[in-house]
Structure formats: C-alpha cells, structure tokens
Amino acid sequence: MFAEVAPMSAFPHLRSLHHVNQCHYLSPPSHIYRSITTTTTKSRRRHPEPLVVDLPWVLNTSTPATTTIALDEPSLQSTDPPPVLKRSSPVTTTSMLNDPSLKSTWSHRAWVASGCTTVLVSLAKSVTGAADSGTWLQPILAGVVGYVLADLGSGVYHWGIDNYGNENTPVFGSQIEAFQGHHKWPWIITRRQFANNLHALARAVSFTVLPIDLIFNDPVLHGFVSVCSGCIMFSQQFHAWAHSTKSKLHPLVVALQDAGVLVSRSMHGAHHRPPYDSNYCIVSGVWNELLDTYKVFEALEMILFFKLGVRPRSWSEPSSNWTEETDTSSLIAEL
C-alpha cells in the first residue's frame, strides 16, 4: 500500500513520491496529496498547530483506516484528527520552512543591488560604446562568449566546492557547507528568498566587476563582462528554478529550460543522483555533455589525487551528510 505523500511544507524530509520516476530532486509539489490509505482520498485542512516531527517517523493514530496526514497548506480541508508524527530530534516542519536563514536580509538585498548595479553599468558601457562606434557585432558576440563561459565557470566552481574542502576551509568553508546541505535537502533552495539565494554571488560579482567598470570603457570587454558576470550572479536563480516543478514555474522559464538556454530540471536532477559526479554546470548546462563525455572532471580529479594526494568526495560512498534524505518517505510508504 502506498500513496503519494504530503508536500514538503509538512514533511520537509519526505520526497515527493509522485515525482520519483520523473524528477530526481526534492521539491515541494504543487498540489495536495492524498491520504496514505488505499481507499481514502480526502482534502485537507490547515493544521492549527505546528506539526511536531521527530525521527524516526512514527505514526500515532487510533484510526488507521482513515488516517490522513494534515498538511500545512491553507487550502486543505480535513475531517479527521491529524496524526502526530514524531522524530527523535526536535525539529518542527514549520520552523524549518520559516527558518530565518532562508529569508532575505537587508544586507543580502544590498549586495544583490550592488551586484546588479555593477553588471548594469558594464552593460550600459557596452551598449553606449557600441552605439557610439556603430559596431554592434563584436560586443554582442562577446556577450555570447560570456554566456557560454559563465556556464563553464559555474561547472568548475561547483565541481571544486562539491568535492574538496569542508566547513573549516578558509574563505570557502561556508559555501562548502551550504553545498553539502543542498545535496542533503535539495528542495530548500526553492524556499530561499531571492536575495538570500543570490547575495554571495552578488558580492563576488560586485568586487570583481566594479574595478572593471571604473577602469575600462571598451564595449567589447564590457559586452563579455556584463553577460558573464550577470549569468554567474543569476546562476543561483537558474539553479533554484532547476529544482522547482514545472507547474510552479513561469511558462517563459520552462520554455527557456526546454530550449537549453537555462539549465533544465532533468539535467540538473542528474547531478543529484549518486555518485554526484556529473552535470556540474548550472547556467545553461551547455558544457555538461562535453565535460562528462570526455571525463574532464575525472581527469582533473586524478591529477589532483596524484599530485596532491587529495581524494574528491565523489570517489567515496556518499556520507549521510551528503545523501539526499529519503528515509522518511520510505517509512511512510510502508504504512
């Protein structure tokens, strides 16, 4: 007996089983789920209290035949008393979703604003320079090159962060920890607010592009820099969209994903399957096939192994910190 499980809003560590064969990432489904019994399909009501979830999942209910799982969605209706699901560690679902670390702060917004400003200034310089000189082709081509190389850059950076170092590594420690957490709970990225998601990249872009804005005026250079840095800064947004479901995305975003302009949901989903060693690029994903076919990252890993003695994480069995959490979904499936 098995049914689709609750949306992530109530059960953050549950996988959307509806999507098991279709998508390979965790994401909050767009619709309400059915009961866990074979016969009952009921609509749900918003649970009035935060649902306490502890591991391992234990369903306490006196009416197993009509057991329903209350969900944290306002449109849900339920006529049965919701069960209490317990985990051994006291984490609440709503607290996980309302975790302040997912929200944007004014500092985040400021960095995103500054990053966007530097990119727009660069773009403006490119456009005005092209207009003044009358040559548009080269700046545009430079922009295309910037878009293409941003994808490659995203892949190399992502590969490095995914495979080497840990939370104690200088400079990159917090990023590495964030990436590790992302592999464990991929869907959380879809719950991050915009500036929260982008601020780290926006900060890097601000520091890099500002001097270029101040020093250089060449429209071709700025064509490259504005598009490349803009794509890098927004790669986290493209990444979040790649973790979302089609129904939750704007049709334009879906169209761009399907056209290969932005990294697709299925391509990025492949990265989130063991051994987590492919499809590292997250802007358009245009480099992924080439890099994976020619085992470029494997070659780099081998070189680093022989020269520095460091093993990448992808060579070992994924630790529990890395593996996507699916335990609770299988337990629910058994009920």
Place this chain on the structure above:
Amino acid sequence: MASIPLPTAKHSLPSLLHAQTPKTLLSQKLPNLPKSFQSQFCGVKLSHSSNFAVPSSFKKSSILAKVSKGSVAPSFSLKDQDGKTVSLSKFKGKPVVVYFYPADETPGCTKQACAFRDSYEKFKKAGAEVIGISGDDPSSHKAFAKKYRLPFTLLSDEGNKVRKDWGVPADLFGTLPGRQTYVLDKNGVVQLIYNNQFQPEKHIDETLKFLQSA
C-alpha cells in the same frame, strides 16, 4: 652492453599503425601528438604483425627500450596482495594479460578491475591469466581486492620500477600514470598492447577479443 636502441613505439608508431586498425589512424594524421593524448579517448592498440621481427640480440640488450609488440616481456618479481613474491616467469606456458593501472580505489581503476572480474571466467576459458599492476602497496591491493571480490593477482610495483622498465607511457603531460595492458603469449612474447586512460572497460573487450581470436 650493446647500445643499439630499439625503435621506440613512439617513432615507429605511424608506420606500424598504418597497417593496423582504423582506430589508430588518428595518430598518423597527427604524428606530433604524444600517443598518450589520443589513447585517452580513442584507445591505441598495437597488435603483433607477422612481418615484424626483432633480432634476438636487440630484445635482451637495451634496457632503455620500451616493451613493444613482438618483444619478450622483461621478467619481474613483485609482491602480490598477500605479500607473496610473484614472478612473471611463473606464468610461462600460458597467455597472460598484464594490465598497468594508475591506482587502487580510483573510479577508472575500479571499473577496470570489476570488468576484469566479471569477465574472468572468459579469460580462464581462453587459458589466460590476469595480473594487475600499480604502484600501491600490498595492503592497499588486499583491501581493494577484498572490497571488489577480485579473483586475480594484483602486484605492487612500488616505486613504479616495472612500469618504467616496460615503458608504460604517462598521460596528460606526465601527470597521470598511464593505463596500458599487455597480452603475452605462452612464450612471454608481447602480442598486444592496448592503451586507454578514460575508457577502462575497453581493455577487457580488446584483450578478450584478441585472446578469443588467437
């Protein structure tokens, strides 16, 4: 000691390959590229040519020459995964597949070892033995063999002396130990050399195909 060098595989490659498999034509078009560059993705195979004859005086004389097809493979004695010393001469009388690989517990080498394991019965049916050689120590080999249930011998070429003696070329501008497999006939003469760094399973296909057709 005689100092006449054997023609190295690198220089003789274009002329030898011209008569060989189409796969190796690439090296003739780009003779200046190191063999190892092409071998990473396409594989490079040197098969025994019946016209090729190496004067016996050359075979034993030059210690600087690489092992090439038609030459008698130099003997060695290395420790296996149980710490026992194993000599190549022990295998005389039957064909031997000697495969040099970069290191235990790396993705390519694991794939290769498992592929040899999965086809081991076919190798035995062809009357051949399989030996893997890398620079790792016996304890590393023991753990590797145990983890993946490898039924064949793994030898520790600590210091990579045998690798150098046999002239196994390195890859990626010398940064990676090469992945090269030799098939020796029952007299210890090299009949096939196959090199491919990033498609390790192909070593099994090529050597098995050769043994089964021999």
